[in-house]
Amino acid sequence: xxxxxxxxxxxxxxxxxxxxxxxxxxxxxxxxxxxxxxxxxxxxxxxxxxxxxxxxxxxxxxxxxxxxxxxxxxxxxxxxxxxxxxxxxxxxxxxxxxxxxxxxxxxxxxxxxxxxxxxxxxxxxxxxxxxxxxxxxxxxxxxxxxxxxxxxxxxxxxxxxxxxxxxxxxxxxxxxxxxxxxxxxxxxxxxxxxxxxxxxxxxxxxxxxxxxxxxxxxxxxxxxxxxxxxxxxxxxxxxxxxxxxxxxxxxxxxxxxxxxxxxxxxxxxxxxxxxxxxxxxxxxxxxxxxxxxxxxxxxxxxxxxxxxxxxxxxxxxxxxxxxxxxxxxxxxxxxxxxxxxxxxxxxxxxxxxxxxxxxxxxxxxxxxxxxxxxxxxxxxxxxxxxxxxxxxxxxxxxxxxxxxxxxxxxxxxxxxxxxxxxxxxxxxxxxxxxxxxxxxxxxxxxxxxxxxxxxxxxxxxxxxxxxxxxxxxxxxxxxxxxxxxxxxxxxxxxxxxxxxxxxxxxxxxxxxxxxxxxxxxxxxxxxxxxxxxxxxxxxxxxxxxxxxxxxxxxxxxxxxxxxxxxxxxxxxxxxxxxxxxxxxxxxxxxxxxxxxxxxxxxxxxxxxxxxxxxxxxxxxxxxxxxxxxxxxxxxxxxxxxxxxxxxxxxxxxxxxxxxxxxxxxxxxxxxxxxx
Amino acid sequence: xxxxxxxxxxxxxxxxxxxxxxxxxxxxxxxxxxxxxxxxxxxxxxxxxxxxxxxxxxxxxxxxxxxx
Amino acid sequence: xxxxxxxxxxxxxxxxxxxxxxxxxxxxxxxxxxxxxxxxxxxxxxxxxxxxxxxxxxxxxxxxxxxxxxxxxxxxxxxxxxxxxxxxxxxxxxxxxxxxxxxxxxxxxxxxxxxxxxxxxxxxxxxxxxxxxxxxxxxxxxxxxx
Numbered sequence: 001x002x003x004x005x006x007x008x009x010x011x012x013x014x015x016x017x018x019x020x021x022x023x024x025x026x027x028x029x030x031x032x033x034x035x036x037x038x039x040x041x042x043x044x045x046x047x048x049x050x051x052x053x054x055x056x057x058x059x060x061x062x063x064x065x066x067x068x069x070x071x072x073x074x075x076x077x078x079x080x081x082x083x084x085x086x087x088x089x090x091x092x093x094x095x096x097x098x099x100x101x102x103x104x105x106x107x108x109x110x111x112x113x114x115x116x117x118x119x120x121x122x123x124x125x126x127x128x129x130x131x132x133x134x135x136x137x138x139x140x141x142x143x144x145x146x147x148x149x150x151x152x153x154x155x156x157x158x159x160x161x162x163x164x165x166x167x168x169x170x171x172x173x174x175x176x177x178x179x180x181x182x183x184x185x186x187x188x189x190x191x192x193x194x195x196x197x198x199x200x201x202x203x204x205x206x207x208x209x210x211x212x213x214x215x216x217x218x219x220x221x222x223x224x225x226x227x228x229x230x231x232x233x234x235x236x237x238x239x240x241x242x243x244x245x246x247x248x249x250x251x252x253x254x255x256x257x258x259x260x261x262x263x264x265x266x267x268x269x270x271x272x273x274x275x276x277x278x279x280x281x282x283x284x285x286x287x288x289x290x291x292x293x294x295x296x297x298x299x300x301x302x303x304x305x306x307x308x309x310x311x312x313x314x315x316x317x318x319x320x321x322x323x324x325x326x327x328x329x330x331x332x333x334x335x336x337x338x339x340x341x342x343x344x345x346x347x348x349x350x351x352x353x354x355x356x357x358x359x360x361x362x363x364x365x366x367x368x369x370x371x372x373x374x375x376x377x378x379x380x381x382x383x384x385x386x387x388x389x390x391x392x393x394x395x396x397x398x399x400x401x402x403x404x405x406x407x408x409x410x411x412x413x414x415x416x417x418x419x420x421x422x423x424x425x426x427x428x429x430x431x432x433x434x435x436x437x438x439x440x441x442x443x444x445x446x447x448x449x450x451x452x453x454x455x456x457x458x459x460x461x462x463x464x465x466x467x468x469x470x471x472x473x474x475x476x477x478x479x480x481x482x483x484x485x486x487x488x489x490x491x492x493x494x495x496x497x498x499x500x501x502x503x504x505x506x507x508x509x510x511x512x513x514x515x516x517x518x519x520x521x522x523x524x525x526x527x528x529x530x531x532x533x534x535x536x537x538x539x540x541x542x543x544x545x546x547x548x549x550x551x552x553x554x555x556x557x558x559x560x561x562x563x564x565x566x567x568x569x570x571x572x573x574x575x576x577x578x579x580x581x582x583x584x585x586x587x588x589x590x591x592x593x594x595x596x597x598x599x600x601x602x603x604x605x606x607x608x609x610x611x612x613x614x615x616x617x618x619x620x621x622x623x624x625x626x627x628x629x630x631x632x633x634x635x636x637x638x639x640x641x642x643x644x645x646x647x648x649x650x651x652x653x654x655x656x657x658x659x660x661x662x663x664x665x666x667x668x669x670x671x672x673x674x675x
Numbered sequence: 676x677x678x679x680x681x682x683x684x685x686x687x688x689x690x691x692x693x694x695x696x697x698x699x700x701x702x703x704x705x706x707x708x709x710x711x712x713x714x715x716x717x718x719x720x721x722x723x724x725x726x727x728x729x730x731x732x733x734x735x736x737x738x739x740x741x742x743x
Numbered sequence: 744x745x746x747x748x749x750x751x752x753x754x755x756x757x758x759x760x761x762x763x764x765x766x767x768x769x770x771x772x773x774x775x776x777x778x779x780x781x782x783x784x785x786x787x788x789x790x791x792x793x794x795x796x797x798x799x800x801x802x803x804x805x806x807x808x809x810x811x812x813x814x815x816x817x818x819x820x821x822x823x824x825x826x827x828x829x830x831x832x833x834x835x836x837x838x839x840x841x842x843x844x845x846x847x848x849x850x851x852x853x854x855x856x857x858x859x860x861x862x863x864x865x866x867x868x869x870x871x872x873x874x875x876x877x878x879x880x881x882x883x884x885x886x887x888x889x
Contacts, residue, residue, distance in 0.1 A: 064700045097724050098702050214692065241692060248699040273727075274712065278814060279821035281713045281720055285800055292793040292825065296832045299790070304835055307842035310849065375729035379718060382732050481694060482731025483701070486720065 004052040006165050009079060011106065012090035013099050014061035015487050017118045020148040020496060021090055022058045025158070035074045039409060039639060049158040057084065063098070065105040066215055069412055073217055079111055080202060085165045087111040088157070090148075093123035093130055094488070096263055100255045103139065104175050110203040112167075114160050115143045116153070122488075126271075128263055135262045149493055174205070177250045181243065184212055187234055195227045213247055214240045273488040277372060286376040293369070297360035298398075301353060308352035316345035331538065335524055338591065343520025344513075346434065346587040354430040355505045357399040362500035365392070366492035371484050378482050384464050385471030387482035390420040394463065396504065397427030398456075401632045402511060403504040404429075405639055413480035419470050421639055422649050425628040426463035428456050430508075431582035435623045438586050442603035443613040451617070459624050462656070511581075511631040519580030519630070520587075527551040527591055551592065565622070565661040566615040566669075575622065581629045614668040618661040626657035682710045683740035685723075690737045698738070702726060709740055746816065750808040752874055753819045757801030759870070760826070763863045764794030783861050790864070797825045823871040830868025836860065 012018045023030075026045025035042045043058035059078060060071035079087055087106055091099040106113050115135075123130060132143045142160045146153030176182065188208035193199045198207065198221070210218040211231060222231050280289055320341045327333040364370045370392060378388030389411045396404035401424050408424075411417040436455055440448035471477070527549045530536050534548040547555070547569075554576070555569035562572045574588040586599070593610065595601035606616070627633065627650045637646040685707045688695050702724040703709075713720035717732035730738075763784065769776055771788030778784060801822040807815025837860035844852040 063697070066696060066700075095726050098726055101700060241695075244692070244696050245699055245705075248696065249704045252702070252704050272820070275814070275817035275820050276824070277712065277720065277727075278817040279800060279803075282803070283715050285796070285803060288796040288799065289821075289825070292796045293828075295789050295793050296828060300832050300835050303839045307839050307847050310843070310847040314847075371729065375718070375720065375731075378729070378731045379716075387731050388729070479731075479733070481690075481734035481737070482729075483698075483734055484729045485701075486727040486729050488727075 003048070005055070006052055006085040006162070007055045007057065007082075008086045008088055008161055009057045009059050009082075009084040010088050010090060011059045011075060011079070011102065012061060013063055013092060013095070013102060015485060016061070016090045016092040016095075016099065017148040018058065018061055018090045021116060021118065021146065021154075022056065023499065024148055024151040024154050025054075026056050035078075038070060038074060039641075040070055040074050041409075047158070049155075049162060052162050054158070054161070062102065064102055065109070066210075066213060076109075076217075079106070079109055083111075085112065086161050087113050088116055088161060089113055090116045090118050090146075093117050093120040094126065094128070096130070097252070097255055097259060100259070101251055103141070104251045104254065107139070107141070108175065108203070108206050108209060110206065112164050113141045114157065114164050115139070115141055116146045116148075116157050117143050118146050118148050120145045121147050122490075130263045131261075138258050138262065149496060175251050175254045177209075177247055181212065181247065181250070184234070184238065185209060188212065188231065191227050191230045191234065192222075195225045198222070198225055198227070209247070211235060212238065212243050214244050271488065273368075276489055277486070280369070280372050281376060290373050290376055293364065293373075297357070297364065301356040301360055305353040305356050308356075309349050312349045312352065313345075316341060316348065320345075331528075334528070335521070339520055339524030340517065342590075343523065343584060343587055344517055347431070347516050347581060347583040350430050350433065350583060351505075351509065353433065354399045354508050355501060357430065358396070358403075358504040359497060359501040361392075361396060361399070362497040362504070363492050366490075366497050366500065368487045368489045371486050374484055375486070382479050384467040385477070385479055386416050386420060386467060387479045388484060389482060390416060393420055394424060394427055397424050397429060399430055399504065400508045400511075401425050401427065401429045401628055402635050403507045405632070405635045406507070407504075408639065413477075415475050415477045416480055418640060418645060419467050419475055421636055422470060422645065422652075423463040423466045425632060425636075425649065425653060426459045426466060426625065428459040428624055429582070429628075431629065432623050434583055434586045435578075436620050438599060438603065439606075439611075439616040439620050442607050443611075443616045451620075455620055455624055458621065462625065466652075511629075515629075515631050516581040516584070519577070520584065523551075523577050523580070523584065523588060523591075526554065555592075564665070565618055565658065566612075566665040567619065567661075568610070571611075571615075571619060575626070578623065579627055579630060581631070582623065585623060614665060614673065617668075618664040621664060622657045622661040624657070625660060626654045628653070679711055679714050682708060685709055686739040686741045688738055694737075701728070703738060709738075746808050746813065749816055749819050749878070750805055753801040753804040753808070753822065756822060756826070756867075756870060756874075757798045757805060759798070759867060760794045760801060760822075761798030763867065764791045764796075764798055767791030767794060767863070782863060783858075784863060793829065794864075797822055797829070800825065819874075823875050826868050826871040827875065829864045830871070833860075833862045833864035833868075836862075837865070 010018055010022055022043065022045065025047050027047070029047065030043060030045040033042050033044070034040065040060055045056045045058075047054045047056060057078065059075040062069075062072045062075050065072060065076040065079070078084070089099075089103055089106055091103065103113070103115065117130065117132060117135075120130060132145060135143045142164060144153055144157045144160050146157055177185065185205065185208045188211055189204050192207050192211075193204050198204075207218060207222075211222065212235075222228055280286060282289075320337050323336045323341060324333060327336060361370075364373070374388035374391045377391045381387050381390055390408070393404050393407040393411070396407055404427070405421050405424050408417050408420050411420060433452075436452045437448075440451045444451045528538055529550045530538065531548050531550055531553045536548060551573055552569070555573040558572040558576065559569040562575070567575075570589060570592040573592060574585045577588045578585040586602070590599070590602050593602055593605050595605060611619070628636075633646060633650060636649060637643065640646060685703050685705055687705065688698055688703060690698065707723055710722040711719060712722060712727070714735075717735055719730045719735040721728055721730065763782075766776055766778060766782070766784050767787045768791035770784055771791055776784070800818050804815050804818030804822060807818065837857070840852065840855065840860045841857070843849045844855045
């Protein structure tokens with residue numbers, strides 16, 4: 001028998017467990033893409049329930065369905081235009097009142113709704129007793145209790161969904177807006193109803209309500225129609241601001257009359273969350289506590305990653321050995337061994353580091369602490385022209401700038417988002433760490449850790465000053481108002497945080513598998529092709545990675561550009577390859593100095609005279625500041641949608657890097673330090 | 676500017692269209708009960724309708740609250 | 744009064760953490776305090792700073808509780824939570840060391856024994872563990888009664 005096919009959409013406020021529910025319903029059958037024309041992420045998935053094949057669309061989390069933000073427009077347009085068979089609204093049982101606001105809007109849209117009452121276990125443990133029967137009676141919507149993070153209630157939910165689809169009869173629920181407003185609504189309904197194109201597509205009452213609400217998106221839709229002038233003349237008779245606020249209040253009034261009958265609340269007690277917040281948002285202790293938590297996160301990341309990195313290293317070493325033994329063709333062997341395995345290996349080695357950092361950040365986010373941290377840092381962010389919303393994307397930069405820049409999508413103010421994207425690369429990502437480790441380890445011995453820490457701090461300082469500078473000149477404006485919900489603290493589940501870690505970290509892995517792989521092969525090719533006029537075989541021992549290959553030619557061309565910084569042509573080439581991926585810088589130097597995989601040998605050659613502590617420091621600073629890797633540049637272009645700003649970032653960073661390295665070299669030479 | 680620990684009711688919101696609507700949608704309607712948990716130099720942590728929010732500098736001054 | 748116990752605990756924990764924190768910071772700078780061996784204090788400047796912060800949280804609790812502010816217990820609770828977090832951190836570090844010794848067989852770890860990875864962060868955390876289990880839910884219920 002043919003499977004029935006239906007489409008459902010998941011809607012709900014942010015932070016209600018929508019993603020967890022989505023994961024619980026669709027499992028591994030997910031696909032992530034983009035809503036057409038915008039940078040809002042679109043998640044879809046599939047699930048088979050009994051004899052029905054369900055396509056699940058995850059809508060962006062929104063508080064309502066007006067057109068204030070891109071997320072809301074996307075969610076709203078989907079429900080109105082694509083008309084899913086059922087809209088499942090995930091309602092947070094611990095925040096019924098606000099969640100029901102969205103419900104009223106969905107009801108006005110005339111959609112078939114099923115409510116998933118999530119986190120009802122938390123509500124009950126708080127003493128709230130929710131009568132789902134009464135809720136169903138009042139709303140005329142099926143209500144199913146769920147606990148998404150334990151995957152409870154999913155089957156019951158799907159059962160209701162399937163049942164709802166088959167129900168032919170459908171109520172269009174109405175919030176009564178009071179006599180005055182209702183009069184206007186009827187007037188508009190009469191007008192809009194005359195245009196068959198509009199009335200055929202959208203519920204007439206909903207259109208009227210939205211018009212009075214001042215919804216710009218709907219106004220646009222009306223503009224092209226036959227009734228535009230009439231509509232506008234009616235709208236010009238009312239005071240928009242008053243109507244908007246009044247209508248929102250009416251919705252809440254409706255909810256509030258119904259609420260006490262649905263839910264019996266206990267006395268407000270002081271919760272653990274409140275106690276923690278008292279300390280964590282304390283005027284004096286807030287920031288030190290935050291710093292301590294950050295230190296803890298980084299400490300765990302670096303120390304636990306170390307043995308894991310060794311494992312990755314051992315694996316790639318073994319792999320290289322196997323390849324060397326089994327492949328007889330020297331060219332292919334070199335391509336695979338020196339090129340691909342060495343190159344990709346040098347990137348993968350940092351995967352544990354990056355994944356662990358993202359895991360730490362995800363744990364902090366899932367526990368609810370990050371929201372408080374953003375609040376604590378908001379004051380400081382205000383001073384550089386940003387607000388607390390820019391904080392988490394910047395923090396993520398310490399792992400990898402690519403997902404960090406994608407995380408800026410949560411920032412509503414376009415200008416602030418732009419600035420956060422532009423300065424993000426100055427936050428030193430995990431990929432640059434091998435450069436620091438190698439150079440600091442070779443030249444600064446005992447103080448290596450302090451030097452590296454200094455580099456990280458330098459990055460933060462440059463990011464801060466650049467933000468201030470850009471905000472004061474090219475992207476002027478005042479920081480937008482910062483408001484963030486502080487959800488109750490909860491113990492993060494390892495599973496959920498691991499999923500979040502993977503969402504951020506898998507981007508790094510993809511980058512490695514694609515761009516870096518291609519880049520590394522490209523580097524190898526350049527080092528294997530004989531330079532013009534050199535009489536040697538392709539990929540032969542004599543020329544591989546030496547001056548006699550194309551790399552050498554490239555290097556000598558660039559050399560004059562970096563000579564004032566104290567760098568030679570080999571460093572120049574390595575930096576150029578750093579554009580492909582920062583991790584390759586050390587690998588390229590290994591190839592160029594003839595030490596291949598052996599980092600200790602490389603360290604020896606460098607300290608023996610190829611570089612000095614001064615130039616090593618300059619190189620570290622240069623690596624920190626100059627143009628980020630190609631994957632990052634690509635993401636900047638995608639998220640800003642502008643070549644102008646992408647190029648600005650590239651030029652600004654590289655210029656800053658050059659100047660800094662130049663100053664270090666000149667001043668150091670002048671005072672005789674580190675020579 | 677309400678001190679910590681005090682409760683009040685929202686009287687009005689002095690903000691632009693979009694922001695005002697958003698605040699109202701989140702529960703800051705006229706008459707809503709507001710409890711201040713933290714208040715320092717413009718930044719607030721408040722509880723409105725059972726939900727806790729952090730309000731950055733500048734935003735807090737836009738919401739007028741009266742004593743209960 | 745229930746809060747006196749908590750105040751004493753916070754006082755003791757606060758002083759311990761601040762002192763150990765300062766010792767760790769000094770050792771991190773290379774200043775020998777002579778106690779490193781017996782108390783297993785590593786040279787760890789930033790870790791030491793974190794301990795001072797934890798100590799400060801506890802001492803702030805004492806400040807509020809002694810002034811009669813009941814909410815001061817919040818700081819005891821947070822202090823306990825933070826010390827448990829750091830205990831977990833140092834246990835993880837110990838685990839990493841274990842891996843380095845047994846699985847990776849790194850030469851830096853030749854002759855390593857478990858005791859080498861024992862830190863104040865771990866044994867001081869035990870104190871907090873006791874506090875946590877002793878008081879547990881009574882933190883909030885004792886609050887609402889007032």
